[in-house]
Amino acid sequence: MNTFLEVIKDLWQFALEQLSFSDSTEVASTTRQTVNELKPAPVVQIARPDTEKRIALPLHTAGTGVYVSVPEASVFYRPVLTYDGVVRRLPYATGLTVLGFEGRFARVVVGDTTGFVLKDDITEQKKDIFPEFLSEEIYSNNHPDTKKVRTYLKDEFFAEPLYLPLQAVEFVLYRLRFEGRDISWPSERPRLAGRWQTILKGRTGIQIGVMPKASAVMEFLKPDGTGFVGYTKAVHVDDSIVLQGVGRLIEGEYREEIVSKEVWHEWRPVWISVS
Structure with a gap:
């Protein structure tokens, strides 16, 4: 009898263990499936449409x-x-x-x-090489167009290392050279505005007079005693002039203005023609 009970007990224990193992396996399988579902999808790099890709164009074209x-x-x-x-x-x-x-x-x-x-x-x-001057704009030392002028002139006046805004003499010399006219300077320095007529008097290719001339340099002394040079773009029939210059009123400021004869006559200017 005792032996029979022991066999029944062993069978019952075996059945319980099988049920427990089956549940554990199912739970583990379910857990693995859930984890797999929660795993983030791999990052996929989506190629840009062809229309958004940078198009490599030749820098220059033959014959240009x-x-x-x-x-x-x-x-x-x-x-x-x-x-x-x-x-x-x-x-x-x-x-x-x-x-x-x-x-x-x-x-x-x-x-x-x-x-x-x-x-x-x-x-x-062309705009990357030559400056485009805008009236009443300040051309500081760091202004891109100031740098273009100084590169063009090879910084002849040593202005960039001194952090100076664009100077009147630089603008005028640039305008002359841009038109293919240059000045044969003597060794006298400095070539400040207000001293050009003195430095250039008698030089080859230079004519100095008191009547306005188109494409000539206009020079005069301002009330504070400092000099100014500008470029005379045009002379009208009434002797008013179109004057281009830098720093006449504000340091580094470019201005293109029409000046009547009554006004410029008060400045007592001279015109320096460069051939």
Whole structure:
């Protein structure tokens, strides 16, 4: 009898263990399924539509007129940076024509010289080279157009290291050189506004008079004793003038203004013509 009871007890214990194992397996399976469902989906990089991709366009086009955009560009006899390979050096703003391309170089012609320049040293955009002056705007030392003027002049007046705003003499000299006219300066310094007529008197290519002339430099002393030079853009039939200049009223300020004869006569100016 006792033996029979022991067998029944063992069978009952076995049945309970099987039921417990089955439940545990089901719970574990359910848990794994839930965890898998909660796992975040992998990050997928969605490619931008073709319309949003940056389109690589050629920097220049063959046959295009371009300008030197650095203080000095080297023209090489072949498209490689090599020892003694420079046949000519071109200053800032020099105009040249692109003939074609080879790698990082552009084949160009300027005057009677044909050679290769770095594409990074030239630009088609005239606005990137030459300033665009706006009346009553202040041209500080950091103004982009001030930097263009000084690069064009090779900072002849040493103004940039002194953090000076654009000066009247810089503007006028830029205007003259832009038109292909330059002044043969003597060694006398400084070439301050108000001293030009004295420094340039008797120099070749210089004419000084008291009547207004278009495309001439106008110079006079202001009431505070400082000098001013401006560029006479035009002279009207009534002797009023169109005057362009920097710093007449406010330091660094560019102004283009029509000045009547009655007003400029009070300034007692002279006009310096540069041929």
